[in-house]
Amino acid sequence: MNIAIGEPDANFAHLEKLLNDAVAGSPKPDVIIFPEMWNTGYALDRIQELSDPDGERTKALLSGFARTHGVNIIGGSIAAKRGDRVLNTIFAWDREGNEIAEYSKIHLFRLMDEEKFLHSGDQLGRFELEGVPAGAMICYDIRFPELSRKLALDGARILFVPAEWPHPRLHHWRTLLMARAIENQMYVVSCNRVGTSGTTNFFGHSMVIDPWGEIVVEGDESEAILRATIDLEEVVRVRGKIPVFEDRRPHLY
Numbered sequence: 001m002n003i004a005i006g007e008p009d010a011n012f013a014h015l016e017k018l019l020n021d022a023v024a025g026s027p028k029p030d031v032i033i034f035p036e037m038w039n040t041g042y043a044l045d046r047i048q049e050l051s052d053p054d055g056e057r058t059k060a061l062l063s064g065f066a067r068t069h070g071v072n073i074i075g076g077s078i079a080a081k082r083g084d085r086v087l088n089t090i091f092a093w094d095r096e097g098n099e100i101a102e103y104s105k106i107h108l109f110r111l112m113d114e115e116k117f118l119h120s121g122d123q124l125g126r127f128e129l130e131g132v133p134a135g136a137m138i139c140y141d142i143r144f145p146e147l148s149r150k151l152a153l154d155g156a157r158i159l160f161v162p163a164e165w166p167h168p169r170l171h172h173w174r175t176l177l178m179a180r181a182i183e184n185q186m187y188v189v190s191c192n193r194v195g196t197s198g199t200t201n202f203f204g205h206s207m208v209i210d211p212w213g214e215i216v217v218e219g220d221e222s223e224a225i226l227r228a229t230i231d232l233e234e235v236v237r238v239r240g241k242i243p244v245f246e247d248r249r250p251h252l253y
């Protein structure tokens with residue numbers, strides 16, 4: 001998804017169109033994910049006025065969409081206002097439109113001054129999606145392997161990662177996502193924005209990676225709806241083949 005910086009109305013309209021295109025395609029998706037901070041982009045100097053109070057506008061659109069179309073939604077992340085604080089927050093809904101997860105980015109990205117304008121979350125992104133243990137992290141969070149390992153130890157079999165990750169760090173993005181999938185032997189489902197904001201170019205390359213580290217699908221730098229089918233039994237097969245979780249020796253490190 002491309003994102004218009006500082007224009008929530010345009011981004012809500014654009015997202016709704018993409019969602020309608022996604023459910024019109026075949027096969028009908030079980031889960032939809034989109035990028036980080038899709039409502040505002042990184043309009044940090046105006047984030048107080050632009051952010052969504054308690055995520056209410058986002059919840060009204062996405063809970064209703066999930067229910068109407070019988071689809072689970074990992075709602076990218078939004079700038080969400082809580083009192084006088086703004087957090088970078090993922091909400092998720094099940095097929096009945098029930099909210100099933102809320103996670104606010106723990107590691108704020110200082111290279112983009114995030115910590116000057118946003119508050120960090122203090123809870124992990126653990127949830128269940130139709131009985132499947134899952135985890136959520138946001139963008140810069142993937143540089144912290146302890147976080148995904150903790151989610152994996154807590155049972156996650158899929159890790160969802162919305163992002164706004166720009167050039168020139170495509171190599172980091174792809175390598176870190178693949179490492180998180182391989183080391184934790186789980187699916188990684190990532191969605192990164194495309195387009196340009198000021199002088200920053202976002203490269204997309206959203207990817208679904210399987211627990212063996214193979215890329216199931218990868219986008220390019222253009223806006224697109226990517227589809228992938230995953231087999232959760234693959235997590236069990238890979239963990240059985242190389243028993244990393246049994247071979248850990250955490251008392252030594």
Ligand SMILES: O=C(O)CCC(=O)C(=O)O
Nearest residue numbers: 109139140164165166169
């Ligand atoms: O870690 C990076 O290189 C990019 C992170 C980022 O852009 C973000 O967290 O918003």
